[in-house]
Amino acid sequence: MSRRTFLSLSTSVAAGAAVTSLTGCGSGTKKTGEAASSKVKLPTHVPFTKIKPDLAPNAKGLSAGFLSYPKDLVRSVAKTPGDGSGITMLTEIWTQPPTPKGSNAYWGRLNKELGVDLTAILGTDPGYEEKFSATIAGGDLPDLLWIPPNQGIQHVAELLEAKCADITEYVSGDAVKKYPNLAAMTPAHWKTAVVNGKIWGAPVPYPAFGQVYAGNPKVWEKADGIASSDPEEFLAKCKEVTGGKTWALEPIYVNAVSVLSQCFGAPNKWRQNKDGSLTWFQDTDEYEAALDFVLKLKKAGVFYPGNPKMADAYIKMAQGTIGATVHANPYNARKEIRVQDPAIASEILIPFAAGGHQPNHHYHLGTIGYTAIKKGDEKRVRMLLRVLDYLAAPFGSKEREFLEYGTEGEDFTYDKNGFPDRTKQGKQQVEGLFSGLQTSTTSPFALIASTFPGTDRVRDVKDVYAAEQKLLETAIRNPTVGHYSDAYTQHYGRMSTEATDLVNDIVSGRKKIGEWRPFWAEWKNKGLEQMAREYQKSIERSS
CATH class of the missing domain: 3.40.190.10 (Periplasmic binding protein-like II)
Known part of the structure; x- marks a missing residue:
């Protein structure tokens, strides 16, 4: 993401631009926010254990480290999450925009995998707060909308209460186990999605360490x-x-x-x-x-x-x-x-x-915000939660490989070390769209060799892991x-x-x-x- 927007506010929630046209928003939430938010029961943490890291994480925030790419990928989602309907998503990309939906073959395959017809509204940095405010002001709230912690968006509590689904009953405590990839997120991740004593969305995990x-x-x-x-x-x-x-x-x-x-x-x-x-x-x-x-x-x-x-x-x-x-x-x-x-x-x-x-x-907040869900009946909200659960697929899963790299032979190939590398088509069609999908929600952060550019990827994982170990000694x-x-x-x-x-x-x-x-x-x-x-x-x- 853009360093100028992110770095100066990397552990804070900014509030510089008002969200407009929040029909039905009252002032009552302001009197209860800080009191209620301390009492919510957070989702149960169930780590993903089907793929074992080479370098072990710990509860203090040390990242898991993967030195190689798994030869045998596993399934993390039991069945297609969607119901065939159309859904809209407001999110942000941190790279070049992808090929538009109508001429993007990967986008079509993604819709089939998710079981929906996805329309993505892709904001950029700078400019996301304006895109967010304009979208909200238009009156037709997207089904999924990313709420960042650091881009000047005010009146979030009022927006959530007026327009978004309270998902507490669907994910609080053991209820989250219906969405195993979301359950792999820690209580620290979920805390950032709590407002007024309610859980409002799927967190977007980020490295635990700061600047x-x-x-x-x-x-x-x-x-x-x-x-x-x-x-x-x-x-x-x-x-x-x-x-x-x-x-x-x-x-x-x-x-x-x-x-x-x-x-x-x-x-x-x-x-x-x-x-x-x-x-x-x-x-x-x-x-x-x-x-x-x-x-x-x-x-x-x-x-x-x-x-x-x-x-x-x-x-x-x-x-x-x-x-x-x-x-x-x-x-x-x-x-x-x-x-x-x-x-x-x-x-x-x-x-x-x-x-x-x-x-x-x-330490950093541990997330870059969360993605809220538009109000709807329980069937609709649960379907959207299943879509988010798919998007949170962990490293080592077939779903994560598809989300990040697309289809082998068309969007990526494996290099001599077994790491996936995007083809020209993959860079045009997959990279930008995955950036937006990853901003909406993703799996808990890990140091993965395949995500580093260049040829010395194993060293990169080991060096960063060692730096994290040193930083842990004084981290607060x-x-x-x-x-x-x-x-x-x-x-x-x-x-x-x-x-x-x-x-x-x-x-x-x-x-x-x-x-x-x-x-x-x-x-x-x-x-x-x-x-x-x-x-x-x-x-x-x-x-």
Whole structure:
């Protein structure tokens, strides 16, 4: 997905654009959201065990690792899920759009597999929030609609109550076992689909780990690698590799502060204090210390001197013009640079101790939202749940291979190592549509060799798995995940935008760092304290 939209908000729910025309939406949901959301019974977790990974996952978030492609695929869906009817889906793609439905043979085969006539409304980034709002405003809600956590969509609770099916009774507790692929999702995944004490959709699992720096080893070779033991060593290494047509770091300052704040021990979005109160991570001494350190990096001239919103940082990193870029998680830190240059095995910076604090790696939410279902009778809702269950087919299943690669010989072939590779037709017809299907829901994340570009795929899995193991040593969770705050959905978008602008102004020298804490003192009265109180109440009710 687009790094600019995703990275800056990678563990948050933004709220910047209103959803319009919510016929029948009342205000009653706002009074009950945080209280009710703490009491719902989440679906029972039943892991998929028919395919055993080479590298074992664990309950802390370590990803399963698959070093080879299974020779014998298994079935994860007993029968065709659909009933022959037409369904519509609003989702988002993160690659080139597929060949249109009417001339896309894979799309036709997909409809046959699903047992439906699928019409997909494919949004893009940027632009999904506008596509979402326009679709809702049109009055004809799609059967399935992806609700992201980070693209500026407000009034979600009202939309759900007015237009969408409450699926709690269909998936809560053991009821989810009717949909085994959905049952393979963990309680942490399902928490992100809970609003007003009800479960509203199928989660979209994502890696458990959060933002990291990835370095081009060719650039950092002269400094003995990007790994550092403290801020002074990191600054010295950045200076050492900067020179000529090379700069150590990309100029997305808010991401730099976010990643480096982990080194200074900043909390993961919220700090839960001893008395139960909550403190926003940017309103802490640790975050301010990281901001001051990034200001030192800027004064040292180690940031690429381009526009902070430049869109080609990964290309420049692969070319050696930029030494390190920020990525949403360790997996992307390796994969996204392999896409630009299959020969580059990027290094992942493990947070070092800074400012007298032990580092805190920040877990991600664990999902990128969920897909809600349009209101309908029970038969219709259950059919759509079966379709989502098919889309959540795990690695090693025949359904997952078909979803991701299509039909052998037409859409993909197996390479000499047994990994599937898309043909030209597969790239045109399958890749873009699978991107949208995967955004609607997918199986729990795993490190799979076949998903890495290039020829050194086994090494990629092992390296990222090893990085995850190191990050686990200091990883901390956001204590508000699975809890609800009306004030957060109301105020967060503007607050985040203003905070990002101020970070850019301070690092660029247009404003002084002394303006940082007064900014947060003002925001306490503009919604921040209200967010903290609502989250605190929700946490207390669930304990």
